[in-house]
Amino acid sequence: xxxxxxxxxxxxxLLALSSYRSGAQICREGDDGDSCYLLxxxxxxxxxxxxxxxxxxxxxxxxxxxxxQAGLVPGQRRTADVKAEGDVEILALTQRxxxxxxxxxxxxxxxxxxxxxxxxxxxxxxxxxxxxxLAAKEDVSEEITGKKRSEVAVPQSVSANFxxxxxxxxxxxxxxxxAMGDLLQLLRGTEASLASAGIDLxxxxxxxx
Numbered sequence: 001x002x003x004x005x006x007x008x009x010x011x012x013x014l015l016a017l018s019s020y021r022s023g024a025q026i027c028r029e030g031d032d033g034d035s036c037y038l039l040x041x042x043x044x045x046x047x048x049x050x051x052x053x054x055x056x057x058x059x060x061x062x063x064x065x066x067x068x069q070a071g072l073v074p075g076q077r078r079t080a081d082v083k084a085e086g087d088v089e090i091l092a093l094t095q096r097x098x099x100x101x102x103x104x105x106x107x108x109x110x111x112x113x114x115x116x117x118x119x120x121x122x123x124x125x126x127x128x129x130x131x132x133x134l135a136a137k138e139d140v141s142e143e144i145t146g147k148k149r150s151e152v153a154v155p156q157s158v159s160a161n162f163x164x165x166x167x168x169x170x171x172x173x174x175x176x177x178x179a180m181g182d183l184l185q186l187l188r189g190t191e192a193s194l195a196s197a198g199i200d201l202x203x204x205x206x207x208x209x
Contacts, residue, residue, distance in 0.1 A: 002115055007108035014101070015091040020084040026068075027082040033071025035094040036116065039063055042088030048080045048127070058130050060085065069116040069123070072098055080127075 003011065017040070020026060026037070029049055039061055046059045046067070058080060061067055070076040072095050093112070101109035 003108055003111050007111055010106060011093075011108045011112070014097050015093055018090050018092060020088050020090065022084055022086045024084045025081065026084060026088075026090065027071075027078045027080065029078050029081050031078045033068065033073075033076050033078050034096070035071045035092045036066060036068045038091040038093070039065045039067065040089040040091050043085045044082050044088060045085050046080050046082055055081075056131070058127055066115070066119060069119050071095060072112075072116055073120075 015038070026044060027033075041063050043063070044061050044067070045057060046061060047055050047057050049055055061082075067082065068078070070079055072093070074095065098109055098112065102113065
Protein backbone atom coordinates (compact mmCIF):
# COMPACT_ATOMS: atom_id res chain seq x y z
CA UNK A 1 0.00 0.00 0.00
CA UNK A 2 2.75 2.59 0.71
CA UNK A 3 3.94 2.29 -2.89
CA UNK A 4 0.88 3.89 -4.44
CA UNK A 5 -0.92 2.75 -7.61
CA UNK A 6 1.67 4.00 -10.13
CA UNK A 7 4.60 2.33 -8.38
CA UNK A 8 2.62 -0.89 -8.00
CA UNK A 9 1.87 -0.95 -11.73
CA UNK A 10 5.60 -0.60 -12.46
CA UNK A 11 6.52 -3.32 -9.97
CA UNK A 12 3.84 -5.92 -10.81
CA UNK A 13 5.33 -7.24 -14.11
CA LEU A 14 8.66 -7.86 -12.37
CA LEU A 15 7.24 -10.22 -9.74
CA ALA A 16 7.29 -14.00 -10.19
CA LEU A 17 4.20 -15.92 -9.05
CA SER A 18 4.69 -19.34 -7.41
CA SER A 19 2.24 -21.80 -5.85
CA TYR A 20 3.02 -24.04 -2.86
CA ARG A 21 1.06 -26.93 -1.38
CA SER A 22 0.36 -27.30 2.32
CA GLY A 23 3.51 -28.12 4.28
CA ALA A 24 5.91 -26.98 1.56
CA GLN A 25 9.10 -25.26 2.74
CA ILE A 26 9.40 -21.76 1.31
CA CYS A 27 12.42 -20.51 3.27
CA ARG A 28 14.98 -22.52 5.24
CA GLU A 29 16.91 -20.92 8.08
CA GLY A 30 20.58 -20.50 7.20
CA ASP A 31 20.14 -20.66 3.42
CA ASP A 32 21.41 -17.84 1.23
CA GLY A 33 18.63 -15.39 0.44
CA ASP A 34 18.15 -13.82 -2.97
CA SER A 35 14.55 -12.56 -2.87
CA CYS A 36 11.70 -11.37 -0.70
CA TYR A 37 8.08 -12.53 -0.91
CA LEU A 38 4.58 -11.12 -0.85
CA LEU A 39 1.95 -13.57 0.35
CA UNK A 40 -0.76 -13.27 -2.30
CA UNK A 41 -3.08 -15.90 -0.80
CA UNK A 42 -3.14 -18.32 2.12
CA UNK A 43 -1.03 -18.28 5.28
CA UNK A 44 2.46 -19.42 6.31
CA UNK A 45 4.12 -20.29 9.63
CA UNK A 46 7.46 -18.83 10.73
CA UNK A 47 9.63 -20.96 13.02
CA UNK A 48 13.17 -20.59 14.33
CA UNK A 49 15.73 -23.12 15.51
CA UNK A 50 16.88 -22.67 19.11
CA UNK A 51 20.53 -23.22 20.13
CA UNK A 52 19.63 -26.50 21.88
CA UNK A 53 18.13 -27.98 18.70
CA UNK A 54 14.45 -27.37 19.44
CA UNK A 55 12.15 -25.08 17.46
CA UNK A 56 9.80 -22.25 18.33
CA UNK A 57 6.95 -20.76 16.30
CA UNK A 58 7.47 -17.02 15.93
CA UNK A 59 4.42 -16.06 13.89
CA UNK A 60 1.70 -16.98 11.44
CA UNK A 61 1.59 -14.66 8.42
CA UNK A 62 -1.59 -13.99 6.51
CA UNK A 63 -2.44 -12.83 2.97
CA UNK A 64 -0.91 -9.49 2.04
CA UNK A 65 2.20 -9.86 4.22
CA UNK A 66 5.69 -9.10 2.95
CA UNK A 67 8.33 -11.51 4.32
CA UNK A 68 11.87 -12.69 3.66
CA GLN A 69 13.09 -9.11 3.30
CA ALA A 70 16.60 -10.07 4.43
CA GLY A 71 16.88 -11.84 1.06
CA LEU A 72 17.18 -8.43 -0.60
CA VAL A 73 20.31 -7.61 1.41
CA PRO A 74 23.48 -8.96 -0.26
CA GLY A 75 25.27 -11.60 1.79
CA GLN A 76 22.40 -12.20 4.22
CA ARG A 77 21.10 -15.66 5.12
CA ARG A 78 17.55 -16.67 5.92
CA THR A 79 16.84 -16.04 9.60
CA ALA A 80 13.90 -18.48 10.01
CA ASP A 81 12.01 -21.34 8.41
CA VAL A 82 8.79 -20.51 6.57
CA LYS A 83 6.28 -23.23 5.64
CA ALA A 84 2.94 -23.13 3.87
CA GLU A 85 -0.13 -23.71 6.03
CA GLY A 86 -2.52 -24.89 3.38
CA ASP A 87 -2.13 -24.02 -0.31
CA VAL A 88 -0.54 -20.60 -0.87
CA GLU A 89 0.45 -18.29 -3.73
CA ILE A 90 3.50 -16.08 -3.40
CA LEU A 91 4.93 -13.21 -5.44
CA ALA A 92 8.75 -12.99 -5.39
CA LEU A 93 10.96 -9.94 -5.90
CA THR A 94 14.57 -10.93 -6.52
CA GLN A 95 17.62 -9.11 -5.24
CA ARG A 96 18.89 -8.79 -8.83
CA UNK A 97 15.68 -7.11 -10.00
CA UNK A 98 15.74 -4.63 -7.13
CA UNK A 99 19.41 -3.77 -7.75
CA UNK A 100 18.68 -3.23 -11.45
CA UNK A 101 15.74 -0.92 -10.66
CA UNK A 102 17.72 1.01 -8.05
CA UNK A 103 20.43 1.60 -10.65
CA UNK A 104 17.77 3.11 -12.91
CA UNK A 105 16.44 5.25 -10.09
CA UNK A 106 12.94 3.73 -10.28
CA UNK A 107 10.66 5.25 -7.67
CA UNK A 108 9.14 1.92 -6.65
CA UNK A 109 12.58 0.43 -5.96
CA UNK A 110 13.59 3.32 -3.73
CA UNK A 111 10.29 3.01 -1.87
CA UNK A 112 10.71 -0.77 -1.48
CA UNK A 113 14.20 -0.26 -0.09
CA UNK A 114 12.83 2.05 2.61
CA UNK A 115 9.95 -0.32 3.40
CA UNK A 116 12.32 -3.29 3.73
CA UNK A 117 14.60 -1.41 6.12
CA UNK A 118 11.68 -0.50 8.39
CA UNK A 119 10.21 -4.02 8.22
CA UNK A 120 13.51 -5.68 9.10
CA UNK A 121 13.84 -3.56 12.24
CA UNK A 122 10.21 -4.29 13.17
CA UNK A 123 10.65 -8.02 12.62
CA UNK A 124 13.84 -8.12 14.69
CA UNK A 125 12.13 -6.37 17.58
CA UNK A 126 9.13 -8.68 17.30
CA UNK A 127 11.28 -11.82 17.27
CA UNK A 128 13.35 -10.68 20.26
CA UNK A 129 10.17 -9.81 22.16
CA UNK A 130 8.67 -13.21 21.34
CA UNK A 131 11.77 -15.07 22.53
CA UNK A 132 11.88 -12.96 25.70
CA UNK A 133 8.25 -13.83 26.45
CA LEU A 134 8.98 -17.53 25.99
CA ALA A 135 12.03 -17.31 28.24
CA ALA A 136 9.87 -15.82 31.01
CA LYS A 137 7.21 -18.55 30.82
CA GLU A 138 7.31 -21.45 33.24
CA ASP A 139 5.86 -23.93 30.74
CA VAL A 140 6.51 -23.45 27.02
CA SER A 141 6.09 -27.10 26.03
CA GLU A 142 3.14 -26.30 23.77
CA GLU A 143 5.06 -23.64 21.89
CA ILE A 144 8.53 -25.18 21.59
CA THR A 145 8.81 -28.49 19.79
CA GLY A 146 11.48 -31.07 19.17
CA LYS A 147 14.28 -32.42 21.36
CA LYS A 148 17.33 -30.80 22.84
CA ARG A 149 20.57 -31.86 21.21
CA SER A 150 21.48 -33.68 24.43
CA GLU A 151 18.29 -35.74 24.11
CA VAL A 152 18.91 -36.88 20.54
CA ALA A 153 20.41 -40.36 20.31
CA VAL A 154 23.75 -40.36 18.53
CA PRO A 155 24.14 -43.23 16.01
CA GLN A 156 26.80 -45.74 17.03
CA SER A 157 28.98 -47.67 14.62
CA VAL A 158 28.89 -51.45 14.94
CA SER A 159 31.43 -54.13 14.15
CA ALA A 160 29.70 -57.18 12.75
CA ASN A 161 30.64 -59.88 10.26
CA PHE A 162 28.36 -59.51 7.22
CA UNK A 163 30.06 -62.16 5.10
CA UNK A 164 27.60 -64.72 6.42
CA UNK A 165 24.66 -62.56 5.34
CA UNK A 166 26.03 -62.27 1.83
CA UNK A 167 26.69 -66.02 1.63
CA UNK A 168 23.20 -66.90 2.84
CA UNK A 169 21.69 -64.50 0.31
CA UNK A 170 23.58 -66.27 -2.49
CA UNK A 171 22.59 -69.71 -1.21
CA UNK A 172 18.93 -68.75 -1.08
CA UNK A 173 18.93 -67.04 -4.46
CA UNK A 174 17.47 -70.04 -6.23
CA UNK A 175 14.66 -70.24 -3.64
CA UNK A 176 13.78 -66.54 -3.73
CA UNK A 177 11.60 -64.76 -6.23
CA UNK A 178 13.35 -61.79 -7.81
CA ALA A 179 15.18 -58.88 -6.16
CA MET A 180 12.75 -58.59 -3.25
CA GLY A 181 13.43 -62.19 -2.25
CA ASP A 182 17.18 -61.52 -2.34
CA LEU A 183 16.65 -58.45 -0.21
CA LEU A 184 14.66 -60.34 2.42
CA GLN A 185 17.29 -63.05 2.61
CA LEU A 186 20.03 -60.46 2.99
CA LEU A 187 18.03 -58.80 5.75
CA ARG A 188 17.63 -62.08 7.65
CA GLY A 189 21.33 -62.81 7.35
CA THR A 190 22.19 -59.27 8.48
CA GLU A 191 19.95 -59.61 11.54
CA ALA A 192 21.66 -62.88 12.44
CA SER A 193 25.11 -61.28 12.10
CA LEU A 194 24.08 -58.35 14.31
CA ALA A 195 22.59 -60.66 16.91
CA SER A 196 25.76 -62.75 17.00
CA ALA A 197 27.73 -59.54 17.59
CA GLY A 198 25.60 -58.79 20.66
CA ILE A 199 23.65 -55.93 19.07
CA ASP A 200 20.10 -55.26 20.28
CA LEU A 201 17.98 -55.62 17.13
CA UNK A 202 15.29 -53.35 18.61
CA UNK A 203 17.81 -50.51 18.48
CA UNK A 204 18.53 -51.03 14.77
CA UNK A 205 16.61 -49.31 11.97
CA UNK A 206 17.00 -50.71 8.46
CA UNK A 207 16.61 -48.16 5.67
CA UNK A 208 16.50 -49.22 2.01
CA UNK A 209 17.11 -46.48 -0.54
